[in-house]
Amino acid sequence: MTRRLHVGVSLAPTWLSGDGWRRLDSNIENIYSEELYLDIAKRAEAAKLDFVFRPDTLFLDPQALETGPGFGSLDPTILLAAMVRETSHVGLLTTISTTFNSPYVVARQLQSLNWLSKGRVGWNIVTALDGNENFGLPAMPSAGERYARAAEFTQVVRRLWASYPQDALKQDRESGRYAVSALVQPIDHVGARFSVKGPLNLPAYGTSPIPLIQAGASPTGRDFAACVADAIFASTPDMAAALELRTDLRQRALGHGRRADDIRVLPGLSLFLAPNRAEAHELFAETHARADIGRKIAAIRDMTGLDLSHWPDDRRVSAADMPEVAPALRSRTHADLLLRLIRNEKPTVAELLTRPEVIGSAHWRVIGTVEDAVEQIRQWAGAGAIDGFIILPGGSVEALRLALDDLMPRLVEARLFRDEYRGSTFADHLKDDGDA
Ligand SMILES: Cc1cc2nc3c(=O)[nH]c(=O)nc-3n(C[C@H](O)[C@H](O)[C@H](O)COP(=O)(O)O)c2cc1C
Numbered sequence: 495m496t497r498r499l500h501v502g503v504s505l506a507p508t509w510l511s512g513d514g515w516r517r518l519d520s521n522i523e524n525i526y527s528e529e530l531y532l533d534i535a536k537r538a539e540a541a542k543l544d545f546v547f548r549p550d551t552l553f554l555d556p557q558a559l560e561t562g563p564g565f566g567s568l569d570p571t572i573l574l575a576a577m578v579r580e581t582s583h584v585g586l587l588t589t590i591s592t593t594f595n596s597p598y599v600v601a602r603q604l605q606s607l608n609w610l611s612k613g614r615v616g617w618n619i620v621t622a623l624d625g626n627e628n629f630g631l632p633a634m635p636s637a638g639e640r641y642a643r644a645a646e647f648t649q650v651v652r653r654l655w656a657s658y659p660q661d662a663l664k665q666d667r668e669s670g671r672y673a674v675s676a677l678v679q680p681i682d683h684v685g686a687r688f689s690v691k692g693p694l695n696l697p698a699y700g701t702s703p704i705p706l707i708q709a710g711a712s713p714t715g716r717d718f719a720a721c722v723a724d725a726i727f728a729s730t731p732d733m734a735a736a737l738e739l740r741t742d743l744r745q746r747a748l749g750h751g752r753r754a755d756d757i758r759v760l761p762g763l764s765l766f767l768a769p770n771r772a773e774a775h776e777l778f779a780e781t782h783a784r785a786d787i788g789r790k791i792a793a794i795r796d797m798t799g800l801d802l803s804h805w806p807d808d809r810r811v812s813a814a815d816m817p818e819v820a821p822a823l824r825s826r827t828h829a830d831l832l833l834r835l836i837r838n839e840k841p842t843v844a845e846l847l848t849r850p851e852v853i854g855s856a857h858w859r860v861i862g863t864v865e866d867a868v869e870q871i872r873q874w875a876g877a878g879a880i881d882g883f884i885i886l887p888g889g890s891v892e893a894l895r896l897a898l899d900d901l902m903p904r905l906v907e908a909r910l911f912r913d914e915y916r917g918s919t920f921a922d923h924l925k926d927d928g929d930a
Contacts, residue, residue: 497875497881497927498910498911498912498926498927499871499875499880499881499882499883499905499910499911499927500544500725500758500760500881500882500923500924500927501543501544501882501883501884501885501902501905501911502538502543502544502545502546502547502585502587502760502882502883502884502885503534503538503543503545503546503547503884503885503887503897503898504547504548504549504762504884504885504886504887505531505534505535505546505547505548505573506548506549506886507525507530507531507563508764508886508887508888509887509888509889509890509891509893509894510522510525510562510563511562511563511781511888512562512780512781512782512783512784512785512889513562513780513781513782513783513784514781514888514889514890515562515563517890517891519890519891519892520890520891521891522563525563525567526567526568528573528576528577531546531573531576531577532576532577532580534546534894534898535577535580535581535584536580536581537895537898537899538584538898539581539582539583539584540898541898541899541902541903542583542902542906542911542912542913542914542915543584543898543902544584544585544882544920544923544924545584545585545586545587545616545920545923546574546577546584546585546586546587547587547589547618547727547884548567548570548573548574548587548588548589549565549570549589549618549620549709550565550567550569550570550588550589550590550591550620551565551622551623551624551625552591552594552622552625552628552629553624553625553627553628554566561784561786570588570589570590571588571590571603571604571607574586574587574588574607574611574615575607575610575611578607578610578611578614581614582918583614583915583918583923584614585614585615585616585705585919585920585923586607586611586614586615586616586920587615587616587617587618587705587707587920588604588607588615588616588617588618589617589618589620590603590604590617590618590619590620591620591621591622591625592619592620592621592640592643592644592647592648593621593622593626593629593635593640593643593644594622594625594626594628594629595647596688597647597650597651597654597688597690598650598654598690598692598694600617600647600651601650601651601654601655601694602654602694602695602696604617604651604704605655605694605696605698605699605704606696608698608699608704609696609699612699612918612919613699613700613702613918613919613920613921613922614918614919614920615704615920616704616705616706616707616920617651617704617705617706617707618707618708618709618727619644619648619706619707619708619709619723620708620709620710621637621640621641621643621644621710622634622640623824623825624824634824637712637714637715637823637824637825637826638714641710641714641715641718642686642687643687644718645718645721645722646685646686646687646688647687647688648706648722649683649685650681650683650685650688650690652703652722653681653683653692654681654690654692654693654694655694655698655703655704656698657678657679657680657681657692657693657694658678658693658694658695658696658697658698659677659678659697659698659701660697660698660699660700660701661677661701662674662675662677662678662697663697673697678693679692679693680692680693681693700919702919702921702922703921704920704921705724705725705920705921705924706722706723706724707723707724707725707726707727707760708722708723708725708726708727709726709727709728710825710827711726711728711729711739711826711827712825712826712827712830713826715826715827716739716742716743716746717746719743719746719757720743720746720747720749720750720752720757721746721750721752723757724756724757724758724924725757725758725759725760725881725882725924726739726743726757726758726759726760727760727761727762727884728759728760728761728762729761729762729827729828729831729855729856729857730759730761730856730857730858730879731831731835731849731850731851731854731856731857731858731859732858733873733874733877733879735831735834736759736761736858736874736879736880737877737878737879739759740759740878740879740880740881743757743759744757758881758882758924759879759880759881759882760880760881760882760883760884761857761858761880761883761884762855762857762858762883762884762886763857763858763859763860763867763871763883763884763885763886764850764854764857764858764859764860764886764887764888765859765860765867765885765886765887765888765893765896765897765901766778766781766859766860766861766862766888766889766893767860767862767863767864767867767887767892767893767896767897767900767901768862768863768892768893768896769863770863771861771862771863771866774861774862774863774866775861777861777888777889777890777893778861778888778889780889781888781889781890782848782853785853787847788803790847790852790853791803793852794832794846794852795821796821797821797823797828797829797832797833798816798817798820798821798829798832798833798836799816799817799819799820799821800815800816800817802843802846805843806843807842807843807844808842808843808844809842809843810840810841810842811836811840811841811842811843811846812836812837812840813833813836813837815836816833816836827856828851828855828856831851831856832851832852832856835849835851857886858870858874858883859888864896864900864901864904865904867897867901868901868904868905868908871883871905871910872908872910875910881927885897885898912926
């Protein structure tokens with residue numbers, strides 16, 4: 495039995511990164527308006543995708559703005575609220591950091607969007623990598639502290655959602671009873687990091703829980719995801735990495751008293767698509783033509799402590815070159831994937847600088863035709879390495895269109911993806927993975 499995959503598309507917008515935004519059809523002038531994203535959300539819905547997704551950060555690197563839009567963006571939850579009226583089925587996955595916010599406000603924002611979208615909201619829980627100084631914190635809390643806060647934060651949010659269940663609402667004109675107040679209870683949470691009385695001042699929409707997605711795959715991150723999340727947004731540059739992650743997460747879910755199928759692995763899939771392979775490789779090369787080598791070298795140094803700035807291009811990098819004292823890390827996920835590549839392949843410096851572990855957040859990458867992408871997806875799905883993926887279109891608007899308008903119908907034909915929505919909420923889509 496082949497399971498249907500779960501597919502989302504990132505509104506990041508990855509297709510405008512590198513030199514993608516300089517193309518005539520990039521629509522870059524509308525990057526801070528709703529229309530650019532609405533068009534994609536409508537295409538995503540026409541292709542029956544599970545969700546559109548907006549990653550997010552809460553800081554800005556002004557230097558990066560010299561050559562591209564970087565990560566600065568509209569607030570993702572507000573952006574997704576603008577998609578509500580012109581879509582009816584596609585899930586709306588927003589990103590909210592647990593490091594810099596307060597659980598009561600976040601519970602309310604997400605539940606508000608859930609009402610407005612009739613059950614289509616999802617929460618990508620991130621613990622963030624930077625931005626502490628924008629929130630009065632002199633240093634970024636350690637990953638351990640961020641995850642501990644995330645766990646308590648998420649517990650509070652879920653309890654707040656449950657504190658005012660929808661069935662408490664009666665709205666009975668006849669009797670004049672608006673709600674059964676006995677069913678609306680405080681949560682009286684007093685924990686190490688939060689004290690929250692509750693209840694939430696908004697009822698829950700429906701009875702399905704709001705889907706939770708987590709990004710971060712260190713052992714602590716995996717454990718957190720396996721305990722609470724419906725899916726993990728993963729960085730898996732090759733099939734072996736995805737298979738290892740999925741096997742481990744499923745095992746951890748069982749350890750938390752959940753079913754293995756309760757946690758889904760959805761890697762980012764960077765798609766540099768074109769009508770033929772030569773054009774796809776050209777697109778990839780053009781996109782990265784102005785890439786700043788200094789930034790890549792700095793990224794490698796931050797993740798491993800190794801400084802390659804004076805190394806010749808053809809010198810191989812191996813595990814033996816790693817400094818004895820590893821640097822303090824904000825993300826183990828990315829550092830571990832880079833070290834794994836160096837250990838397994840001993841790449842030359844030149845090779846290393848083109849790999850997703852260095853220039854693409856370690857995401858799975860296909861540079862080729864729609865056919866090539868179908869083939870790889872078929873292989874990864876057949877091997878049990880994934881439950882779906884998140885499309886990160888690369889290089890051009892055309893690559894984005896090929897992914898949504900051409901690739902997705904091919905996956906339907908290959909019986910790897912749904913041909914129709916079978917429910918209308920995000921939770922319904924995640925549950926819909928029966929035999930295709
Ligand atoms: C695939 C992936 C996507 C992420 N996306 C975001 C994001 O959009 N915003 C953010 O603030 N942090 C993001 N993070 C950072 C994580 O939330 C987390 O803080 C970080 O990875 C450290 O945890 P780790 O040591 O488990 O990797 C992402 C991490 C990964 C691996």
